[in-house]
Amino acid sequence: RDASAKTIEADGSITRDVWFTERDENIALSLKHTGNQLYKKDSEYQRVEIYETLAYGNMLTLDGMVMCTQKDEYVYHEMITHVPMFSNRAAKRALVIGGGDGGTVRELLRHEQLEEVTLVEIDELVIEACKLHLPETAVAFDNPRLNLLVEDGIKYIKECADEHYDLIIVDSADPVGPGEGLFTAAFYKEVYRCLTKDGVMITQSESPRFNSAVFVEIYDTYKKIFGQDKVHCYLAAIPTYPTGTWSFSYSAKGSASPLQFDKEAAAAFSRKEGLKYYNEAVHMAAFALPNFVKELLNTK
Numbered sequence: 611r612d613a614s615a616k617t618i619e620a621d622g623s624i625t626r627d628v629w630f631t632e633r634d635e636n637i638a639l640s641l642k643h644t645g646n647q648l649y650k651k652d653s654e655y656q657r658v659e660i661y662e663t664l665a666y667g668n669m670l671t672l673d674g675m676v677m678c679t680q681k682d683e684y685v686y687h688e689m690i691t692h693v694p695m696f697s698n699r700a701a702k703r704a705l706v707i708g709g710g711d712g713g714t715v716r717e718l719l720r721h722e723q724l725e726e727v728t729l730v731e732i733d734e735l736v737i738e739a740c741k742l743h744l745p746e747t748a749v750a751f752d753n754p755r756l757n758l759l760v761e762d763g764i765k766y767i768k769e770c771a772d773e774h775y776d777l778i779i780v781d782s783a784d785p786v787g788p789g790e791g792l793f794t795a796a797f798y799k800e801v802y803r804c805l806t807k808d809g810v811m812i813t814q815s816e817s818p819r820f821n822s823a824v825f826v827e828i829y830d831t832y833k834k835i836f837g838q839d840k841v842h843c844y845l846a847a848i849p850t851y852p853t854g855t856w857s858f859s860y861s862a863k864g865s866a867s868p869l870q871f872d873k874e875a876a877a878a879f880s881r882k883e884g885l886k887y888y889n890e891a892v893h894m895a896a897f898a899l900p901n902f903v904k905e906l907l908n909t910k
């Protein structure tokens with residue numbers, strides 16, 4: 611995954627660049643790093659690494675795939691949390707499955723009305739690596755309102771009581787490795803069962819541009835479980851994910867619409883908390899889908 615390239619400078623000296631490359635079948639994303647690898651351990655589940663990149667700061671990768679970087683993680687974490695929190699103001703109990711970097715719970719805990727926030731991450735090395743090298747992301751692990759569990763989210767959801775959570779966020783990596791089971795209909799059915807009658811499920815739903823077959827499949831599964839008109843897709847620009855266009859899904863068990871929310875409250879919250887991406891206009895605009903995405907969503 612690493613390639614080093616020699617550059618001959620104008621004065622004849624040679625510098626050696628070190629690049630991290632995330633390689634997929636037909637495209638690749640490269641980030642130059644310092645060569646000083648901050649963390650590298652193999653857990654029971656995956657290889658956990660932290661690189662010091664020049665453009666995006668410290669970066670977490672799992673099995674060679676970019677999970678988050680210091681400089682753009684806020685886009686993902688603000689959008690996966692504040693959109694559902696403003697669409698469902700009565701939410702009191704939230705569950706995050708995955709998300710061991712801590713960014714999603716950091717954002718959720720800004721909402722004082724949440725009485726219970728539970729994070730279920732399977733791999734304690736992800737938490738350890740992020741506490742050490744992504745401290746702004748892993749900032750909330752000691753918050754007394756957080757219930758942190760290191761265990762399999764699939765097992766956790768099977769054992770969870772009916773209608774317990776108002777919000778369930780599936781903050782998973784891609785559908786390979788330990789996260790594969792977080793992309794199955796059986797898992798989403800359990801999520802549906804554990805949601806209160808007005809509860810909402812949010813997932814990261816991959817890139818519509820990069821792997822459109824997976825994208826179509828994911829939405830087809832959600833619609834079968836939640837109902838055709840209960841599932842909404844929204845987008846955000848995340849430069850370090852393949853293609854830069856990333857999607858999230860919003861699936862409501864009841865009637866909570868993602869476009870009916872208190873815009874003044876969202877604007878005031880965004881200002882007060884000093885958010886870097888989410889605001890009331892971005893919330894609305896994120897649901898405006900380009901035609902190619904609409905077409906993909908109507909494929910099945």
Ligand code: SAM
Pocket residue numbers: 672676677678686707708709710711730731732733736761762763764781782783784788789790791792814
């Ligand atoms: N923001 C990232 C992205 O989209 O690339 C995803 C976050 S990453 C921190 C996802 C986390 O899910 C990983 O830390 C991984 O260990 C965790 N995970 C994978 N399978 C899991 C499971 N079955 N139960 C709980 N956590 C799981």
